[in-house]
Amino acid sequence: MSDQSIKSRPVYQSLAMDLSGLRHLLVSDSPAYRFEAPPDREVEVWFVAAPDQEGRIPPSGTVRERGFRSPRHLIDRLDHRLAQERMGLRLYVSGTEGFLWDVFNTAQRAGMTRQEIFQCQSGTQARRVACVHCRTFNHGVTTTIVRCDGCGANLFVRDHFSRRLSAFMGVKIDAEVAGEVPPAEQAYS
Amino acid sequence: MGIQFKTDETFRDDFSYRNSDAAILRFPFPFGEDKYMYSVNIEPHGKAGGSPAFDHAFDVDEHYVAECRERAIVLDHDPKRCQVLPHMMPAEWDTLELLMESLSTDYPEHFSLTRDGTAWHWINRPLGLDRRFVFGDASTLPCGPFEYITRQAQGDFTLQDQRDDNLYVDGGMVTTQADWSLEFDIGMSFHEWHGPVPLAHEIGVFDRALQYLLRLQYGHPVRRLNWTMTINPRLDTSPENYPDWGPDRTTVTAENIAGKLHLRVELQTLFRLPRSNAILFGIRCYLISLQDIERVEKWRKRLHRVLATLPPELVEYKGLTRFHHMAVSRLAAMDDGAPLSLGIQPDQARLPA
Numbered sequence A: 001m002s003d004q005s006i007k008s009r010p011v012y013q014s015l016a017m018d019l020s021g022l023r024h025l026l027v028s029d030s031p032a033y034r035f036e037a038p039p040d041r042e043v044e045v046w047f048v049a050a051p052d053q054e055g056r057i058p059p060s061g062t063v064r065e066r067g068f069r070s071p072r073h074l075i076d077r078l079d080h081r082l083a084q085e086r087m088g089l090r091l092y093v094s095g096t097e098g099f100l101w102d103v104f105n106t107a108q109r110a111g112m113t114r115q116e117i118f119q120c121q122s123g124t125q126a127r128r129v130a131c132v133h134c135r136t137f138n139h140g141v142t143t144t145i146v147r148c149d150g151c152g153a154n155l156f157v158r159d160h161f162s163r164r165l166s167a168f169m170g171v172k173i174d175a176e177v178a179g180e181v182p183p184a185e186q187a188y189s
Numbered sequence B: 001m002g003i004q005f006k007t008d009e010t011f012r013d014d015f016s017y018r019n020s021d022a023a024i025l026r027f028p029f030p031f032g033e034d035k036y037m038y039s040v041n042i043e044p045h046g047k048a049g050g051s052p053a054f055d056h057a058f059d060v061d062e063h064y065v066a067e068c069r070e071r072a073i074v075l076d077h078d079p080k081r082c083q084v085l086p087h088m089m090p091a092e093w094d095t096l097e098l099l100m101e102s103l104s105t106d107y108p109e110h111f112s113l114t115r116d117g118t119a120w121h122w123i124n125r126p127l128g129l130d131r132r133f134v135f136g137d138a139s140t141l142p143c144g145p146f147e148y149i150t151r152q153a154q155g156d157f158t159l160q161d162q163r164d165d166n167l168y169v170d171g172g173m174v175t176t177q178a179d180w181s182l183e184f185d186i187g188m189s190f191h192e193w194h195g196p197v198p199l200a201h202e203i204g205v206f207d208r209a210l211q212y213l214l215r216l217q218y219g220h221p222v223r224r225l226n227w228t229m230t231i232n233p234r235l236d237t238s239p240e241n242y243p244d245w246g247p248d249r250t251t252v253t254a255e256n257i258a259g260k261l262h263l264r265v266e267l268q269t270l271f272r273l274p275r276s277n278a279i280l281f282g283i284r285c286y287l288i289s290l291q292d293i294e295r296v297e298k299w300r301k302r303l304h305r306v307l308a309t310l311p312p313e314l315v316e317y318k319g320l321t322r323f324h325h326m327a328v329s330r331l332a333a334m335d336d337g338a339p340l341s342l343g344i345q346p347d348q349a350r351l352p353a
Helices: A071-083 A095-107 B021-027 B064-077 B085-108 B145-150 B204-216 B241-251 B298-307 B310-317 B326-334
Strands: A023-028 A044-048 A065-068 A090-097 A115-123 A127-131 A136-139 A145-147 A154-162 A165-171 B080-083 B111-116 B119-124 B129-134 B156-163 B166-173 B222-230 B261-272 B279-289
Touching: A023 A071, A023 B326, A044 A071, A071 A095, A090 B111, A095 A115, A127 A154, A136 A165, A165 B241, B064 B310, B080 B085, B080 B145, B085 B111, B085 B145, B085 B166, B085 B279, B111 B326, B145 B156, B145 B166, B166 B204, B222 B241, B298 B326
Parallel strands: A023 A044, A023 A090, A044 A065, A090 A115, A127 A165
Antiparallel strands: A127 A136, A145 A154, A154 A165, B080 B166, B111 B119, B119 B129, B156 B166, B156 B279, B222 B261, B261 B279
């Protein structure tokens, strides 16, 4: 099950403003994001506070900025916001791959299309791994093999990515001969 | 004359599945030449082509009742093997109509469909079903229309939505699959869900296949054969249950390989659906043991040649690594190297005892 390249994984670009949009919202899973907008256009920025804030919402620099305690906190609020949005919004997403697709799926449920959402990967390359056997999500995986939090199987992290699940597939590596588990290698960080 | 269904056979535990002589001779053997490599081997789905399995839109054979029961067992353990995204409801009804019309037309002794406007009456004699329902009103069926009718058909099915010049796998009934997961892949585009297949991307197979399928016309279904090998006649070789069936691959020995090793052939059919413009993809799985293949002279020689020249990437991808050499050496002893006819037909009308 060794894969040479990842066909199901998107190639991410850096973010650039889509001038056909009427309103622009950038969401980021960290306070450090990069986005260059023409001076005559306004961009609203929602970001997640650094973990050292320990639940405090940092004061925002401008009225167009808004902080959140966690990615989950931001996405919950986004869900509510998008329910009230109209045509013309452009959504820019910056963060880890799991965050990019959690936001994407939230936006798509609210009726936004692929053409209205722009994604830029930043931060850790650690993977979210969905165990194909027991459906548990394993977070922050940095090695080629991980023991599943749910069922305990040693999962090989397959280079197959589901945007809907926002996760890579984990498949039991020693399903044929129990205990035939090669050493895990540090691969994604 | 109706089909004699083998109602008691199993695809798990004691694996009592067997092919009759007639079923062997009608098997859709996938190798028309001595070498195998991926290609866009798509052809019109009509009669002719070397196997009676192609005679009808949806082939029904002696394993029908047992395969429907096996499907019900899988769904009972894991209902997510059947999922359809909400926007695909028109395609669900299209599927139900296509299957009911095809089955009742092609096998009138076993299936009957009576339509009076939207009041439909469906009779499935092999499974003992008699159902009146309103076409277009899902509340008149015990489950969604796609699940309802694909529980009564052999083989897996997926629904492809066509948009943005692409195909998205937005639904499916997947209980007899060769190692792919609907729960993981649902919603993916054509290239995404074929992501793990080696070699084929690089030679452009998926680009060309997608272009071809986007132009698929209503009333002109197409087909191709795909294959792999499975230990024991097990239909559910899903990644979900790999911890349960994976160990089978280590049980093969030179002594038991002829009975244990099965060629697994997928008759893949594609139908454009009329209302939804979606594509129904049928993946019908046929299993035949090595010892039954050996009873057909042409097939045992051809299988030897195909396996002996299979690229190592495909040996690994198809999961044959542990027993490939055993199969090749066994078959080599039965291959004199004589030229074989092109095509998949068995070239014999009867089997040796």
